[in-house]
Amino acid sequence: MDNANPPNIPNIMEKKIFFLNTSPFFQNEIGGELIHQEFEIYYTAEYTNLKKALKKFPESIVFVNLDSLLPEKEWEVWIRRTMADPSTASTKFGVLVDLYNEQQEQKYTEVLRLPCGYTVVSKSDPQKTFRQLNSLLVTMEARGRRKYLRATSENDTQMTINIPHDGFYLKGIIKDISSVGISCSFQKDPELDKNTLCKDMQLKLQTAILKTEGIVFGSRTDGLSKIYVFLFTQRVAPEARARIRVFVGQILQERMTRLLT
Numbered sequence: 323m324d325n326a327n328p329p330n331i332p333n334i335m336e337k338k339i340f341f342l343n344t345s346p347f348f349q350n351e352i353g354g355e356l357i358h359q360e361f362e363i364y365y366t367a368e369y370t371n372l373k374k375a376l377k378k379f380p381e382s383i384v385f386v387n388l389d390s391l392l393p394e395k396e397w398e399v400w401i402r403r404t405m406a407d408p409s410t411a412s413t414k415f416g417v418l419v420d421l422y423n424e425q426q427e428q429k430y431t432e433v434l435r436l437p438c439g440y441t442v443v444s445k446s447d448p449q450k451t452f453r454q455l456n457s458l459l460v461t462m463e464a465r466g467r468r469k470y471l472r473a474t475s476e477n478d479t480q481m482t483i484n485i486p487h488d489g490f491y492l493k494g495i496i497k498d499i500s501s502v503g504i505s506c507s508f509q510k511d512p513e514l515d516k517n518t519l520c521k522d523m524q525l526k527l528q529t530a531i532l533k534t535e536g537i538v539f540g541s542r543t544d545g546l547s548k549i550y551v552f553l554f555t556q557r558v559a560p561e562a563r564a565r566i567r568v569f570v571g572q573i574l575q576e577r578m579t580r581l582l583t
Contacts, residue, residue, distance in 0.1 A: 336466035343390040351448035472500040473573040503553040
């Protein structure tokens with residue numbers, strides 16, 4: 323059977339997006355905006371170990387900063403070799419530069435034909451660079467069918483929830499979290515029905531504490547535990563959702579960094 327995606331049907335799986343050797347300016351002014359668009363992005367300088375991730379996550383996207391660490395010619399060789407290796411040939415490359423160079427652009431767009439092109443990082447207009455990369459990643463269907471970036475807890479006891487119940491706060495452990503909701507289990511089953519509104523929910527995400535509210539979307543049994551799924555209501559402040567996105571990005575980055583080192 324042909325495993326290719328039928329025409330006009332988006333890719334199911336989201337793509338890992340790696341930015342190789344980008345500056346703090348890029349990460350703060352441009353990458354941060356991409357996180358708020360729910361793209362799964364990672365930063366790394368470990369280009370020698372990056373191949374491990376590219377083998378593990380086919381169809382990844384890599385943007386190489388040509389103005390850092392290695393001479394541009396060596397980056398060209400590294401990109402060519404990675405593209406030629408059958409184990410990483412599905413990787414989609416693009417390059418980032420600080421200053422425009424016409425010959426350089428022709429090389430990477432017309433000779434190497436990099437799917438993610440040649441992007442000039444504008445320090446005077448970072449929003450312009452963000453819009454270019456955002457449009458490109460949308461075109462590349464980098465989110466797949468997933469709309470929201472999610473992180474699982476992996477038994478992280480610093481991701482907890484407290485909800486008011488019978489005059490007290492009942493503590494639970496967050497199983498996964500996104501900017502639209504969470505799944506969690508409690509020390510004692512609160513026996514909540516579907517569509518129950520829980521106000522004054524307190525989320526502890528490592529050192530940060532956020533106040534939210536959510537509606538019970540459903541529940542399921544996982545071994546001896548009952549897992550509840552809450553969707554945040556529209557009254558949850560945009561600032562709280564933004565902090566959750568940043569937190570999710572940090573958790574994913576920490577786990578990817580461990581893989582690459």
